[in-house]
Amino acid sequence: MVTIKDVALAAKVSVATVSRVLNKTGYVHEDTKTRVLKAMEQLNYHPNEVARSLYKRESRxxxxxxxxxxxxxxxxxxxxxxxxxxxxxxxxxxxxxxxxxxxxxxxxxxxxxxxxxxxxxxxxxxxxxxxxxxxxxxxxxxxxxxxxxxxxxDGREGGRIAALEIIQRNSKRITLMKGPGHLQTARDRFNGALEILSGADVDFHVMSTETFSFREAQKRAEELFSLYPETDGVIASNDIVATAVLHEALKRKINVPDDLQIIGFDDIPQSELLFPSLSTIRQPAxxxxxxxxxxxxxxxxxxxxxxxxxxxxxxxxxxxxxxxxxxxx
Amino acid sequence: MVTIKDVALAAKVSVATVSRVLNKTGYVHEDTKTRVLKAMEQLNYHPNEVARSLYKRESRxxxxxxxxxxxxxxxxxxxxxxxxxxxxxxxxxxxxxxxxxxxxxxxxxxxxxxxxxxxxxxxxxxxxxxxxxxxxxxxxxxxxxxxxxxxxxDGREGGRIAALEIIQRNSKRITLMKGPGHLQTARDRFNGALEILSGADVDFHVMSTETFSFREAQKRAEELFSLYPETDGVIASNDIVATAVLHEALKRKINVPDDLQIIGFDDIPQSELLFPSLSTIRQPAxxxxxxxxxxxxxxxxxxxxxxxxxxxxxxxxxxxxxxxxxxxx
CATH class of the missing domain: 3.40.50.2300 (Response regulator)
Incomplete structure (x- = not known):
């Protein structure tokens, strides 16, 4: 590995001079500077980032x-x-x-x-x-x-949009899934949707999911259709949960979207790969x-x-x- | 930030002694060592990793x-x-x-x-x-x-298994999709499947995909069903390509798996989330x-x-x- 000493030797200057050129500190004659830079180039010298970070108390x-x-x-x-x-x-x-x-x-x-x-x-x-x-x-x-x-x-706005879109498309008995309460992002989207649903002329109920995991979501999706078989629209807490709901609906031969609409949240890459592909609120990740x-x-x-x-x-x-x-x- | 000097001062020893304790080099009296370690703990001193890496020419x-x-x-x-x-x-x-x-x-x-x-x-x-x-x-x-x-x-073995499983399940006119030729992993799985197919009593044809992207795979999947409508089994080059084939089959109302079987490669997390969920060769990533x-x-x-x-x-x-x-x- 080429060191600062090799550069100093090749440029016929002291290590301190090379250091001044490297760190752009102190005075170095223009000719000397050119000689140092040339030597660096010829030797293919890459300044030791760790040493410099120590000196300058910073890294890249x-x-x-x-x-x-x-x-x-x-x-x-x-x-x-x-x-x-x-x-x-x-x-x-x-x-x-x-x-x-x-x-x-x-x-x-x-x-x-x-x-x-x-x-x-x-x-x-x-x-x-x-x-x-x-x-x-x-x-x-x-x-x-x-x-x-x-x-x-803007999660709150995302929640609002999801509710408005599903209402505009004529869902009348909506299940709103609430994500993990300790996540601000989950609370925002939930509150946004709640705001619109509570002001609209629709029936709705709220169902909580404690995690965003697919396994837990699968269980909750089964419960959803057992407890509220009349649901004709689901606003899911994220795309993973929406995917679990879609799975369960297809298993039960429920016609999506004719008899049940589903909207997710996030727009993760696989949402496009589902069949039917998932309508969702996109976050520009x-x-x-x-x-x-x-x-x-x-x-x-x-x-x-x-x-x-x-x-x-x-x-x-x-x-x-x-x-x-x-x-x- | 607490420095090695602060520790030396508190332990009433030289910086060199603290350094010896830190780097486990040279002799330090047991009592002195205890005093140094105690001072480090009291001051909540965390050794400067960059400095140590420079000294020892290594980092963590x-x-x-x-x-x-x-x-x-x-x-x-x-x-x-x-x-x-x-x-x-x-x-x-x-x-x-x-x-x-x-x-x-x-x-x-x-x-x-x-x-x-x-x-x-x-x-x-x-x-x-x-x-x-x-x-x-x-x-x-x-x-x-x-x-x-x-x-x-073991990609080659994976290719073999995919071919054996699809043949055992009675596909007779198989399309084998070949992944990007510049990837050794893609070549291995292709060659493994080819080895089994060419020794078996089935018709098959090979179709190349230049990338593993979903968009390109979608185009190739359309071509697959136009060119080889009689295909009753697809061995895909990976799960993304398999997903595109599944999409296209469902769009064309082809019954999966009754009239068409599909096997992917990788077992990425979303393969389980597809409907129907994807049979595949799992790599333990x-x-x-x-x-x-x-x-x-x-x-x-x-x-x-x-x-x-x-x-x-x-x-x-x-x-x-x-x-x-x-x-x-």
């Missing part, structure tokens, strides 16, 4: 904390973050927290020890003191809190990741942040589990 | 290179790697290569600059000089090559990630590696796109 690393990369919503977020920071010469240290606060704290500690220049976190506890006292730029992703800027989708990275990069440069809570728009993706609006005439 | 970071985390096969691999290394006190620097060699090289460079202690790579080019001359432990994952130990599934991590950790400790190419078993997962064996009697 950004910490990313997600609940679980095997949940299909999160790879899109991660990819958005990585693509944006990669263009800017930064790399990711990545960890899954499993919604476990100890694991989260452990990762934050590791990030610090590796001198990350910033952290992007999809924590379930944005109010935590861990973040309040973190001495580096941080952005919450898919979450929002007072201790740091954040990028998240990849774009959210990119935005969070942009916000963090701006914070790192001490730029003025115009908007510290970036709410991304959600949209209704009309597929085959909802009827066409015209069909209802 | 492992580099992981995958083609694309948004491809649903890879999050499972990544999770397996992370869970295993996390238990051992290591963390991940993570990057997507997009099967682009420049990007791959760029990441390897970054890994080096951050003094990773090892690399796990799902490269498409295991023969590359990049790996031959990499001066650190490396394990290929989901790939195999001569320059490094590797963990991969999470376990593969764990194995690769274990192998890398062993290499880092200079342990004797008994097996430098770990081939993981594949299994047939019987779901609803294949008939029961009894149904054929």
């Amino acid at each position: 690393l950004i910490g990313l904390l997600l609940p679980d990369i095997t949940n299909p919503f999160f790879p899109q977020l991660a990819r958005g973050v990585e693509d944006e920071i990669h263009q800017n010469g930064f790399r990711l240290i990545f960890g899954n927290s499993d919604e476990n606060l100890d694991k989260e704290l452990d990762y934050l500690q590791t990030f610090k020890q590796n001198h990350v220049v910033g952290v992007i976190s999809a924590t379930n506890d944005p109010g935590s003191a861990n973040y309040k006292h973190l001495s580096m730029p941080i952005v919450f992703l898919d979450r929002t809190g007072e201790h740091a800027p954040s990028v998240f989708a 990849y774009e959210m990741g990119k935005e969070a990275a942009k916000l963090l990069l701006a914070l790192m440069k001490n730029e003025n942040i115009e908007q510290s809570a970036v709410q991304m728009p959600v949209t209704f993706i009309e597929r085959q589990t909802t009827r066409k609006v015209d069909d209802n005439e | 970071l492992i580099g992981l290179l995958l083609p694309d985390i948004t491809n649903p096969f890879f999050p499972q691999l990544a999770r397996g790697v992370e869970d295993e290394i996390h238990q051992n006190g290591f963390r991940l620097i993570f990057g997507n290569s997009d099967e682009n060699l420049d990007k791959e090289l760029d990441y390897l460079q970054t890994f080096k600059q951050n003094h990773v202690v090892g690399v796990i790579s799902a490269t498409n080019d295991p023969g590359s000089a990049n790996y031959k001359h990499l001066s650190m432990p490396i394990v290929f994952l989901d790939r195999t090559g001569e320059h490094a130990p590797s963990v991969f599934a 999470y376990e593969m990630g764990k194995e690769a991590a274990k192998l890398l950790l062993a290499l880092m400790k200079n342990e004797n590696i008994e097996q430098s190419a770990v081939q993981m078993p594949v299994t047939f997962i019987e779901r609803q796109t294949t008939r029961k064996v009894d149904d054929n009697e």
Whole structure:
């Protein structure tokens, strides 16, 4: 491996001079500088990032904390973050927290020890003191809190849209599925849908799901059709839950969408691959990741942040589990 | 932030002594050691990992290179790697290569600059000089090559099993879909299936897909049923392609599995969520990630590696796109 000493030797200058050129500190004569840069190029010298980070107390690393990369919503977020920071010469240290606060704290500690220049976190506890006292730029992703800027989708509006679309398509006895209560994102979408349903001329009931897991959702879907066989529309807490409801409906030979409409939330990639494909409320996951990275990069440069809570728009993706609006005439 | 100086001051010893305790080098009197450790605990001192890595020329970071985390096969691999290394006190620097060699090289460079202690790579080019001359432990994952130990599934056997299972369930005019030719994993499963089909008493034809993307697969699935309407069994190159074939069959009101059987490859999480759910050849992705991590950790400790190419078993997962064996009697 080529070292700073090799460069100094080749350029016939001292190590300190090479260091001044590298770190753009102190005075170096223009000719000397050219000679050093040329030597670096010829020797294919890559500055030792760790040494520089120690000197400058910073690295080119950004910490990313997600609940679980095997949940299909999160790879899109991660990819958005990585693509944006990669263009800017930064790399990711990545960890899954499993919604476990100890694991989260452990990762934050590791990030610090590796001198990350910033952290992007999809924590379930944005109010935590861990973040309040973190001495580096941080952005919450898919979450929002007072201790740091954040990028998240407008879940409440998403809930409203889901309810409006299913009502407009003539569901009259609607089941609204409520996601895990400890997740702000789940509460928002639930409250948005509830707001519209309670003001509309429809019957509805609420059913809770404690997790977003497919297995639990399968059980709840069975119960749904046993308890409320008259349901003609389901607003699911996310796409995984919607998929379980769709499964159960098809098993029971219920005609979707003619006799039962289903709307999901998230628009994970496989929702398009279902048959019938799932109508859902899309969160722009990849774009959210990119935005969070942009916000963090701006914070790192001490730029003025115009908007510290970036709410991304959600949209209704009309597929085959909802009827066409015209069909209802 | 608490520094090594603060610890030295509190323990009334020199910085060099604290350093000796930290790095377990040189002689330190037992009482002194106890005093130093106590001071560290009281001050809540966490050794500066970057400084130590510079000193010892190593970090607690492992580099992981995958083609694309948004491809649903890879999050499972990544999770397996992370869970295993996390238990051992290591963390991940993570990057997507997009099967682009420049990007791959760029990441390897970054890994080096951050003094990773090892690399796990799902490269498409295991023969590359990049790996031959990499001066650190490396394990290929989901790939195999001569320059490094590797963990991969037995694709050829998987192809064989897929063909045997579909023949045993009485498909007589089979379409075998061949995945991207530049991927060793795709070639293996294709060759395994071809071996069985060519020795069996069935008609079959081969259809190539250049990528594993759903969009391209959709087009090929349309062509499949136009060109070979008599097909009564499809061995797909992976689960995404199988999903596209299933979609097209359902659109054409073909009865699955009575008139058409479909077998995928991978067993990505959503294959279970399809309706009918997809029969497929399972690669144990999470376990593969764990194995690769274990192998890398062993290499880092200079342990004797008994097996430098770990081939993981594949299994047939019987779901609803294949008939029961009894149904054929």
